[in-house]
Amino acid sequence: MAIFLTLGSTVLAIISGFVIFLLLLLLISLNGRTKKTQAPHQAPVAGGAWPLIGHLHLFGGQEPTHRLLGDMADKYGPIFTMKMGLNRALVVSNWEIAKECFTINDKPFANRPRSMAMDLLGYNFLAIAASPYGNYWRESRKMATIELLSNNQLQKLKHVRESEVKASIKGLFENCKRSSSHKVSVEMKHWIEGIVLDIIMRIIAGKRYTSQDSSDFQEHATDFFDLFGKFVVSDAFPFLRWLDIGGYEKLMKKTAKEFDLVLQGWLDEHKSKRGSSEVKGDEDFMYVMLSLFDDKTKQLPDGDDTDTVIKAICLSLILAASDTTAVTLTWAIALLLNNRDVLEKAQNELDVHVGTNRQVNESDMINLAHLQVVLKETLRLYPAAPLLLPHESIEDCTISGYHVPAGTQLIV
Known part of the structure; x- marks a missing residue:
C-alpha cells in the first residue's frame, strides 16, 4: 500500500511538473507573440543589400543617384529604407510624405549627418x-x-x-x-x-x-x-x-x-x-x-x-x-x-504688359503669369537639387505610419 502511495505521489509530481512546464511554454509563447505584435512597424527594406556595405554597391555606376533612387521607388514604394554602410537611410519620393517629414516631424529631422x-x-x-x-x-x-x-x-x-x-x-x-x-x-x-x-x-x-x-x-x-x-x-x-x-x-x-x-x-x-x-x-x-x-x-x-x-x-x-x-x-x-510656341507666348506677354521701350522690373512679375508658369515647370522638370541634402533624425518618430529610429538619415 505504501509503495502504491509513493508511486502515486511520484506520478502526480511528474504530471504537475509537466503541466507547469507546459504553462511556462505557453506564457513564453504568448509573451513572444505580444512582443511581436507590439514591435514597431518598419518601412519596407530595399532588396539587394550586401553584407557590411549594404546597398552601397548599387551606386557605383554612371546612373545619377536621384534616378537610381527613383527606379527603386517604383519597385519598393514612395518610402523605403536602405543600408549605407553602417548608416540606415530612409528614402522618401512622395510630396505628402516629404511634407510630413518637414512639418509634423521638422524637429526630429532638423539635424544633419x-x-x-x-x-x-x-x-x-x-x-x-x-x-x-x-x-x-x-x-x-x-x-x-x-x-x-x-x-x-x-x-x-x-x-x-x-x-x-x-x-x-x-x-x-x-x-x-x-x-x-x-x-x-x-x-x-x-x-x-x-x-x-x-x-x-x-x-x-x-x-x-x-x-x-x-x-x-x-x-x-x-x-x-x-x-x-x-x-x-x-x-x-x-x-x-x-x-x-x-x-x-x-x-x-x-x-x-x-x-x-x-x-x-x-x-x-x-x-x-x-x-x-x-x-x-x-x-x-x-x-x-x-x-x-x-x-x-x-x-x-x-x-x-x-x-x-x-x-x-x-x-x-x-x-x-x-x-x-x-x-x-x-x-x-x-x-x-x-519649345518655340511657349517662347512666343512669353514674348507676347512681355510686349503686352511691359512693352519694348523699357527693361523688365521685378514689380512686373505679378502680371507675367505665363513666365511664372515657365519657371515653375522648369523647376519641376529639372530641379537644381534633385536630391535634398540629407537630414538625420535626432529622436524616434513616425513617418507615414512607419517607425523611424533615432540616427536614421533622411533622403528626399
Whole structure:
C-alpha cells in the first residue's frame, strides 16, 4: 500500500511538473507573440543589400543617384529604407510624405549627418547647411532670414539686382554693336553665372565677380560642389577616415583653404573700412554681421571666433544662391529655345504688359503669369537639387505610419 502511495505521489509530481512546464511554454509563447505584435512597424527594406556595405554597391555606376533612387521607388514604394554602410537611410519620393517629414516631424529631422565634406568644407559644421540642431543652428538661420531674406531687406536690395542685370544686358548690347555682323555668340551658362555671382557677391560682400582679380572664384566654387557631392568611404565607415581613400580629404582641405583666403581678405577689408563715410548707407551683409556680433550676448559655438562664424555663414549664402539660380535659369532658356510656341507666348506677354521701350522690373512679375508658369515647370522638370541634402533624425518618430529610429538619415 505504501509503495502504491509513493508511486502515486511520484506520478502526480511528474504530471504537475509537466503541466507547469507546459504553462511556462505557453506564457513564453504568448509573451513572444505580444512582443511581436507590439514591435514597431518598419518601412519596407530595399532588396539587394550586401553584407557590411549594404546597398552601397548599387551606386557605383554612371546612373545619377536621384534616378537610381527613383527606379527603386517604383519597385519598393514612395518610402523605403536602405543600408549605407553602417548608416540606415530612409528614402522618401512622395510630396505628402516629404511634407510630413518637414512639418509634423521638422524637429526630429532638423539635424544633419556628420560627413567629411560638411566638416572640412563647412568650417567644422558652422556653415548653415552643415550645422547640427541647437542654439547656433537657430541663431545662424535667424540672422540670414531677418537680415538678408526678409521682405523688407529684399526690397532694400532691389536696386542691386536690377542694376546688375541692366549692366550685363548693356554689356551684351555693346558687344553686338562692336561686331561687324551685329551678332555675338554667348555661352549662356557662363553669362548667367556671372550675373548671379555679381548680384550675390555684391549683396554679401560688396564685391563684383566679373571685376575681381581673383577670377578663379568660380573655379573654386565648381571644385566645392564637385567635392561636396562625392561619395566618401569614411562617411559610411567612419573608422576608415585615417586612410583618406581616394584622396578626398586632401582635396577638401585645399579647396577650403582657397575659399578661406578669399573670405578672410574680404572680412579684413570690411573691418578696416567699417564706419567710414564710403560705406555709410550702403552696408552689405558682412557689415551687418560685424555689427550683430558687437552684441556680446550673441552666442557662439564653444571654441569658435566671430571671424570663422561670419565666413561660414557668408560662404553658405554665396554658394547656395549662385549655383541653384544659375542652373535653373540655364535650363529655362534651353527649354524655351526647344519649345518655340511657349517662347512666343512669353514674348507676347512681355510686349503686352511691359512693352519694348523699357527693361523688365521685378514689380512686373505679378502680371507675367505665363513666365511664372515657365519657371515653375522648369523647376519641376529639372530641379537644381534633385536630391535634398540629407537630414538625420535626432529622436524616434513616425513617418507615414512607419517607425523611424533615432540616427536614421533622411533622403528626399
